[in-house]
Amino acid sequence: MRVLALNIAEAISQGLGLERDHIKKAFGQGWQIMAANFYPQCPQPNLTLGVSQHWDKGALTLLMQNDVDGLQVKHKGRWVAVRPTPGMFTVTLGNYMEELSNGKYKSIQHRTVVNKERMRITVSVGHRPEHDAIMAPAHQLVEKDGGPRFKSLRFGDNIKLQKTIVSKGKHALEALAFHQDTAVMPSQSAVERTVE
Numbered sequence: 321m322r323v324l325a326l327n328i329a330e331a332i333s334q335g336l337g338l339e340r341d342h343i344k345k346a347f348g349q350g351w352q353i354m355a356a357n358f359y360p361q362c363p364q365p366n367l368t369l370g371v372s373q374h375w376d377k378g379a380l381t382l383l384m385q386n387d388v389d390g391l392q393v394k395h396k397g398r399w400v401a402v403r404p405t406p407g408m409f410t411v412t413l414g415n416y417m418e419e420l421s422n423g424k425y426k427s428i429q430h431r432t433v434v435n436k437e438r439m440r441i442t443v444s445v446g447h448r449p450e451h452d453a454i455m456a457p458a459h460q461l462v463e464k465d466g467g468p469r470f471k472s473l474r475f476g477d478n479i480k481l482q483k484t485i486v487s488k489g490k491h492a493l494e495a496l497a498f499h500q501d502t503a504v505m506p507s508q509s510a511v512e513r514t515v516e
């Protein structure tokens with residue numbers, strides 16, 4: 321898992337024009353959080369949520385799912401189902417990657433819903449840097465983009481901040497964005513105006 325995640329992270333960093341070592345240094349020493357989720361059949365799926373909406377905090381998450389729908393991502397203000405493909409991982413990027421890429425790669429807002437007929441099982445492995453790692457846009461990108469889009473913060477402090485911000489329904493990176501008008505995600509109120 322760790323090797324796979326690092327390979328993906330390296331491919332991403334190359335896509336950004338970052339040196340290979342940059343991502344290894346930033347996130348290679350971190351840790352992995354594994355979660356197994358069991359979603360039983362639910363007689364009233366319209367009234368029930370699986371996991372409520374959130375953004376993953378780390379660099380990336382690898383998700384294995386059985387063949388039952390449930391994961392949804394927010395796309396252009398609407399919840400869109402991510403269909404499971406047998407034998408494949410779903411990879412989602414988190415806040416750390418959005419900040420590292422200076423906003424080029426988006427941390428995806430997601431949630432899960434439950435199914436009336438079938439149970440759903442998933443195993444997710446999130447990859448995070450050490451708590452003492454500094455979460456900051458990569459300096460090569462800052463130079464190219466003409467400035468950082470986010471303030472730098474110790475990753476551990478960022479986790480605390482995210483708890484407060486996300487509980488108010490906002491993307492945690494909004495609190496770190498230098499210019500609210502160019503924040504990488506629309507504000508939650510803008511999202512609510514366009515949803516469903």
Ligand SMILES: O=C(O)CCC(=O)C(=O)O
Pocket residue numbers: 355357371376381383385390391430432442444
């Ligand atoms: O169970 C799922 O499909 C997603 C779980 C999830 O969002 C997570 O573990 O961060």
Ligand SMILES: [Fe+2]
Pocket residue numbers: 374375376381430
């Ligand atoms: Fe998640």
